[in-house]
Structure formats: C-alpha cells, structure tokens
Amino acid sequence: MSDASALTKQEDDAPDVGELTPPDRTLMGPGPSDVHPRVLKGMSTPLVGHLDPSFVEIMDEVQELLRYTFRTDNQWTIPVSGTGSASMEAAIGNLVEPGDTMLVPTNGYFGGRMKSMAERAGGEVVEVSAPWGEPLDPVDVERAFDEHQPDVFGFVHAETSTGVLQPNVPELTDIAHDHDALVIADSVTSLGGVELRVDEWDIDVAYSGPQKCLSCPPGASPLTLNDRAMDKVLGREERPRSWYLDLSLLEGYWGDDRSYHHTAPISNVYALREALRLVAEEGIEARWARHRAVAGDLKAGLQDLGLEMNAPDEYWLPSLNAVRVPDGIDDGAVIDHLLEEYDLEIASGLGDLEGDIWRIGCMGYSARPKNVEYVLAALEDALGQQGF
Ligand SMILES: Cc1ncc(COP(=O)(O)O)c(C=O)c1O
Known part of the structure; x- marks a missing residue:
C-alpha cells in the first residue's frame, strides 16, 4: 500500500468547507447587478482552448457585439481580461507616457483613480475641478486646457x-x-444602459466593465480605441509599465495573428458574448430607453416617499440613483435592514458623500419594474422602522 493511500480522512488536514450556497440577493447596488439566467448558463458551458478555432470565432463575435454596443467602428475593440480597473489601466497606462500630462476631473471617486493610474504611468497630472455631485463645466475644461496644454x-x-x-x-x-x-x-x-456614442461623440478611448448595465459577472472588461489613439500606443518611445496590459502585445492575441499572450478567461468571454447578444436582441436604443423609463419610475417612487435625489434632473444618471439620506436617519441601519429582511442590496455613499447618500443601481437585468416595486416597498418599511 502506498503512503498516500494509507492516509485516512482523519489524518488529512484539508479544510472542511461546505457546499457553496450564497444567499439569493436582489442586486440594486452600484454593481454587480443581477445576472441574466442566459448569461449564467453561457458561463457554465464547457471550456475550449483559448486558441481553439471555435474560440477564435467567438472572439470575433464578441468584438463585433462590443462595437455595436459602444456605437463604434473601431477595429481595436476588445474585452480586457480583468475587472473594470484592468480596462481602465490598459487605457491610461498605454496612452500616458512618462513626461505626458493628463487632465483628470475631481468630481468623484473614479477621477481620483484616474489620477493614481496616470501618476503610476509616469505622467504629470493636472485637474479640472467640480464639486462631487456635479458634472464638469466645459468652460472650466477649456480653461484647464489653455493653462496646462495636457x-x-x-x-x-x-x-x-x-x-x-x-x-x-x-x-x-x-x-x-x-x-x-x-x-x-x-x-x-453607462455602457449598455445610458446613451453613449463613441464615434459620433469623437471619443478616442472608452473603457467599461461588464457587471453593471451589461448584467454579466466581472472578469472581461470592454475597451475600445480609435486609430488616432492606437497610433499613439504603437508609436510610444517607452514600453508601458505593465506587461500584462501592454496593448501592443495584446494586439498579437486580439489582432490578426491570434497568437498566445495570456490564457483568456474563457468562461467570462462566453458570459460577455451572451450578455452582448441580449443587448443586440433588445436593440441598444431600446435598452437606453428602458433604463430611463424604469429608473424614472424608481426616481418618482423615491420622491413620493419623501426622499430627494442627489443630482438634479439635467444630469441624473438612470443607472445609478443617488438619494440623499434624510436628517436623523441612520443610513447603515437602512442598508442592513434591506439586506437582512429582504435579501436586497443597495449601497452607501463613497468618499466625500459617505453617510450623505444611498446609491441604488438600476442596471441591465436589475432594471425591471418588479425590482423597482420591491426596492420602494422595502425602503418604505426600513424608513418606517426609524419613524420617517
Ligand atoms: C465609474 C467606474 N470606473 C471604474 C470602476 C472600476 O471597476 P472595477 O471595480 O470592476 O475594477 C468602477 C467600479 O465600480 C466604476 O464605477
């Protein structure tokens, strides 16, 4: 008898972890959103190799569907392996060379992340200011350009x-x-939930994540670059600091060669393909309209409850509804009540707005009338508990 087979279960120190049984939540926070059952099914289909001819075909289809969703003809449109921060760092880390200046906004948490990434890429960072909760004013942007020439x-x-x-x-x-x-x-x-027109609006690079309005698990994150941006990337004097996210190397895999760079997250690419197929079936403009209509009902319902939106109507974001926490209400207790009593996720404020707002997502498969009714009823109960 070999030593290995002589080991009994009692002598083995393997952790005794039970079967996976996550709670059945309704996800109405800032992401991830509820995943469509067809996407989950797609994700659990058998793997093929990442260079299998059938997978190469799937890659082409994902690229085509991404172009449709971004409203672009950019050849350079791919899912980056990783979360939204990976596609974000691929964009910034490839476009910003040491010595370049990048202009970033101060009006929210993710402008701050842009700043960190640009600094790590060796760039000099300058800022255009707007308070948290307001958009950038083009006059301020013009002024920052005149002053800093980023x-x-x-x-x-x-x-x-x-x-x-x-x-x-x-x-x-x-x-x-x-x-x-x-x-x-x-x-x-915004991708897949709010009007976004990359080519018509002349955006050079746009990055996104799959777990918001596309209702797909995180793991393969959309990125698109036009020729102008790609010329800069391919003409860099110094290589980007990240090997993994170097777009000139990724071109070997996602471009014409289809040669090995890293092992693509096959199941995430399957999931993204199905999520994007759902976008194409619904029609991108109809999808934007659905988000506006369903989130509009949510906004009206919140106002009927006596709550106030953080953003005025001119720049209200349907996919993420920021609601002000009324005076005297414990925001964390409301969030806990929803999670414990309703299996329902919403989120608190971040950074400058911590404690001031709740964030209620209305994204992708979660943007359904049934979910809106559920959130409103649960919130009414939770606020009632605190005498509101
Ligand atoms: C606006 C914005 N940018 C970037 C990110 C980063 O994406 P991830 O958390 O998937 O890395 C997020 C995530 O919430 C986001 O909301």
Whole structure:
C-alpha cells in the first residue's frame, strides 16, 4: 500500500468547507447587478482552448457585439481580461507616457483613480475641478486646457460615486481635439444602459466593465480605441509599465495573428458574448430607453416617499440613483435592514458623500419594474422602522 493511500480522512488536514450556497440577493447596488439566467448558463458551458478555432470565432463575435454596443467602428475593440480597473489601466497606462500630462476631473471617486493610474504611468497630472455631485463645466475644461496644454484628457461619463451623468460630451471632446489631446471616457456605469456614442461623440478611448448595465459577472472588461489613439500606443518611445496590459502585445492575441499572450478567461468571454447578444436582441436604443423609463419610475417612487435625489434632473444618471439620506436617519441601519429582511442590496455613499447618500443601481437585468416595486416597498418599511 502506498503512503498516500494509507492516509485516512482523519489524518488529512484539508479544510472542511461546505457546499457553496450564497444567499439569493436582489442586486440594486452600484454593481454587480443581477445576472441574466442566459448569461449564467453561457458561463457554465464547457471550456475550449483559448486558441481553439471555435474560440477564435467567438472572439470575433464578441468584438463585433462590443462595437455595436459602444456605437463604434473601431477595429481595436476588445474585452480586457480583468475587472473594470484592468480596462481602465490598459487605457491610461498605454496612452500616458512618462513626461505626458493628463487632465483628470475631481468630481468623484473614479477621477481620483484616474489620477493614481496616470501618476503610476509616469505622467504629470493636472485637474479640472467640480464639486462631487456635479458634472464638469466645459468652460472650466477649456480653461484647464489653455493653462496646462495636457496630452490626454480623462472624464467619467457616469460617475458611480455621485449618480451624475456627464452631459455635453461632444463639447468636451471638441475642446480636447482643438488642443491636440486624446480623450479617455470612463463608461463603466453607462455602457449598455445610458446613451453613449463613441464615434459620433469623437471619443478616442472608452473603457467599461461588464457587471453593471451589461448584467454579466466581472472578469472581461470592454475597451475600445480609435486609430488616432492606437497610433499613439504603437508609436510610444517607452514600453508601458505593465506587461500584462501592454496593448501592443495584446494586439498579437486580439489582432490578426491570434497568437498566445495570456490564457483568456474563457468562461467570462462566453458570459460577455451572451450578455452582448441580449443587448443586440433588445436593440441598444431600446435598452437606453428602458433604463430611463424604469429608473424614472424608481426616481418618482423615491420622491413620493419623501426622499430627494442627489443630482438634479439635467444630469441624473438612470443607472445609478443617488438619494440623499434624510436628517436623523441612520443610513447603515437602512442598508442592513434591506439586506437582512429582504435579501436586497443597495449601497452607501463613497468618499466625500459617505453617510450623505444611498446609491441604488438600476442596471441591465436589475432594471425591471418588479425590482423597482420591491426596492420602494422595502425602503418604505426600513424608513418606517426609524419613524420617517
Ligand atoms: C465609474 C467606474 N470606473 C471604474 C470602476 C472600476 O471597476 P472595477 O471595480 O470592476 O475594477 C468602477 C467600479 O465600480 C466604476 O464605477
């Protein structure tokens, strides 16, 4: 008898962990959102190799569906392996070279992350200011361009930390291009849920995540670059600091060669393909309209409860509804009550707005009338518990 087979279960020190049984939550927070059953099914289909001819075909289909969803003809449209921060760092880390200046916004949590990434890429960072809870004013952006002449300008189209949608995008991209700068748009909380037109609005680079309005598990994150941006990436003097996210190397896998760079997260690519197929079936404009209509009912219901939205109607973000916490209400107790009594997730404020707002997502498969009714009823109960 071998030593191995002589080991009994009692002598083995393997942890005794039970079967996976996560709670059945309704996800109405800032993401992830509820995943469509068809996406979950797609994700559990058998793997093929990441260079299998059948997978190469799937890659082509995902790229085509991503172009449709981003409203772009950019050849360079791919899912980056990793979460939204990976596609974000791929955008910033490839576009910003040491010595470049990047202009970033101060009006939310994710502008701050842009700043950190640009600094790590060796860039100098300058800021255009707006308070948390307000969009950027094109006049301020123009002024910042005149003062600093940045090479790259980043803005957050849908700021998840404040529930603010950046209007006037074509105005911002015009200012940047008049100053020979490239534009990076964070569309993590807008892609597939809020009007976004990469080509028509002349956005050079847009990155996103799958777990918000696409209702797909995190893991393969959309990114698109136009030729102008890709020329800069391929003409860099110094290689990007990340090997994994170097787009000139990733081109070998996602471009014509289809040669090995890293092992793609096959199941996440399957999931994204199904999530994007759902977008195409619904139609992108109908999908934007659904988000507005369902989130509009949510907003009206919240106001009927006596609550106030954080963002005025002109820049209200349907996919992320930031609601002010009324005076005297314990925001954390409400969140806990919803989770414990209703298996329902909403989130608190981040950064400057911590304790001031709740964040209620209305994204993808979660953007359904049934969910809106459920959130409103649960909130009414939770607020009632505190005498509101
Ligand atoms: C606007 C925005 N940008 C970037 C990210 C980063 O994405 P991830 O958390 O998937 O890495 C998020 C995530 O919530 C986001 O909301």
